[in-house]
Amino acid sequence: YTSHIAVAPGTYEVSIRAAGTEQSLLSSSVTVEAGKAVTVAAIGAPANPGLGVFVDNIDGISPSQARASLINGLVGQSAGATLSDGTVIAADVTSGSASASLDFAPAIRTDWTSW
Numbered sequence: 001y002t003s004h005i006a007v008a009p010g011t012y013e014v015s016i017r018a019a020g021t022e023q024s025l026l027s028s029s030v031t032v033e034a035g036k037a038v039t040v041a042a043i044g045a046p047a048n049p050g051l052g053v054f055v056d057n058i059d060g061i062s063p064s065q066a067r068a069s070l071i072n073g074l075v076g077q078s079a080g081a082t083l084s085d086g087t088v089i090a091a092d093v094t095s096g097s098a099s100a101s102l103d104f105a106p107a108i109r110t111d112w113t114s115w
Helices: none
Strands: 010-017 024-032 037-043 050-056 066-068 079-083 088-093 102-104 110-114
Touching: 010 037, 024 037, 024 050, 088 102
Parallel strands: none
Antiparallel strands: 010 024, 037 050, 066 102, 079 088, 079 110
16 A cells, blocks of 8 residues: 555556566556546456556545545455444455445544455
8 A cells, every 4th residue: 555646647657566676567557637546556366467547536525534445456256344333335346346435534443354
């Protein structure tokens, strides 16, 4: 996990590398539109990773709320996520996809669970 970084709108070549190396495991072009946020994630099996690009919902985020969604990078498994109070962030998210986002009070700890 890394924080979002601000970049000018445009198309960028994104490479995923193993930590501490300069060798690219995979790369792809990613287009970033003005006023949008994206998450780029390595998904799939370690021997054959893919690059997933997911548009993040940043519209109308309240300063008093947190927002989360689940990107499922598990190979061949659905996944879900719940907050510690039982609120479901996402359920049955298929491999290689992302859930819708959920706003919640930021002081609540999240517990990630796969099904």
